[in-house]
Amino acid sequence: MGPEETKMLATALVMAVGTIAPALGIGILAGKALEAIGRNPEAASKIQTNMILAIAFTEAIAIYALVVALIIKFV
Amino acid sequence: MHISLAAEPLFHLYGFTVTNSLLASFITSILLIIIAVLVSSKLNKKPGRFQTIVEVIFIFIIDLAESVGGKKARDFVPLVLTFFLFILLSNWLGLLPGFGSIGFNEIEEGHTTFVPLLRGATADLNTTLALALISVFAIQYYGVAKLKLGYFKRFLNFSNPINFFVGILELISDVAKVISFSFRLFGNIFAGEVLLAVITSLVPIIAPLPFFGLEIFVGLIQALVFSMLTLVFIQLATIEHGEAPGLDRPMARKEVEHGT
Numbered sequence: 001m002g003p004e005e006t007k008m009l010a011t012a013l014v015m016a017v018g019t020i021a022p023a024l025g026i027g028i029l030a031g032k033a034l035e036a037i038g039r040n041p042e043a044a045s046k047i048q049t050n051m052i053l054a055i056a057f058t059e060a061i062a063i064y065a066l067v068v069a070l071i072i073k074f075v
Numbered sequence: 076m077h078i079s080l081a082a083e084p085l086f087h088l089y090g091f092t093v094t095n096s097l098l099a100s101f102i103t104s105i106l107l108i109i110i111a112v113l114v115s116s117k118l119n120k121k122p123g124r125f126q127t128i129v130e131v132i133f134i135f136i137i138d139l140a141e142s143v144g145g146k147k148a149r150d151f152v153p154l155v156l157t158f159f160l161f162i163l164l165s166n167w168l169g170l171l172p173g174f175g176s177i178g179f180n181e182i183e184e185g186h187t188t189f190v191p192l193l194r195g196a197t198a199d200l201n202t203t204l205a206l207a208l209i210s211v212f213a214i215q216y217y218g219v220a221k222l223k224l225g226y227f228k229r230f231l232n233f234s235n236p237i238n239f240f241v242g243i244l245e246l247i248s249d250v251a252k253v254i255s256f257s258f259r260l261f262g263n264i265f266a267g268e269v270l271l272a273v274i275t276s277l278v279p280i281i282a283p284l285p286f287f288g289l290e291i292f293v294g295l296i297q298a299l300v301f302s303m304l305t306l307v308f309i310q311l312a313t314i315e316h317g318e319a320p321g322l323d324r325p326m327a328r329k330e331v332e333h334g335t
Contacts, residue, residue, distance in 0.1 A: 049143070052296070052300060052303065053300070053303060053304065053307065056259065056304060060258070063259050063263065066266055067258050067262055074079075
């Protein structure tokens, strides 16, 4: 494998492995938030706000993977 | 397929490089100023269609601020609303046809490269880094303005070893805020542009349509997330250390008991 192929593989691997945990995290978060809304529909707006906030934090990890992948690919 | 990580320079103005996303951010600013002047010059007690739309956005952000920090959070609304409007408009402008497709060919070292005239303002790390720096400095500013010198107890606390270590962590987390703010916005919007470019090159008609819908949604969510995080961090910076929001506040406990 030459350096070019290694780069391609590394880019794909970073995205593939790096998004597993955030995907699970966002799934759990949204599931729990929906559960909470189901239990207490009046608190829906408050739960939604906090859910979006928490999803943003979780998603940041996937974004870090994306940035690393971009750096490997383009720089 | 044309994908470039960095914004392309268009021309130089007295040694200052003007890139295509800088141009787009100027256009965004000018559009926002025009909208603001138009709305404020024709303010009416009985709002027209245009004024109603603007009022809906304003009330949405004001309600959001009040739900996070109560009445005193209204002081932060101008900054947060500016972030929201600027990011939203530049995200959506970047999706318009013409952005990334109208441009000129530049001959550089023997081979020609395509340089688009416009590029979404938030699809450039420089813009998002600037926004993130403004946001983090605003957080510090509001913290110092509210708590005076007591604000720095957050970072330097010699009362016991645990608090000292927590102070160091706070310092690191403030630096990390700049990184996560800027890369979150840049990553989302740039990934959207790459996604659209890839889909368009695979199936040029109809197939990109749902992805445009997705990108419009992502643009809104990212603008909301950026402004909401700024709001929450400012709110956290302006409360006394140890006075954490939660059930230990007598007011909050009363709210829970009354089921509101």
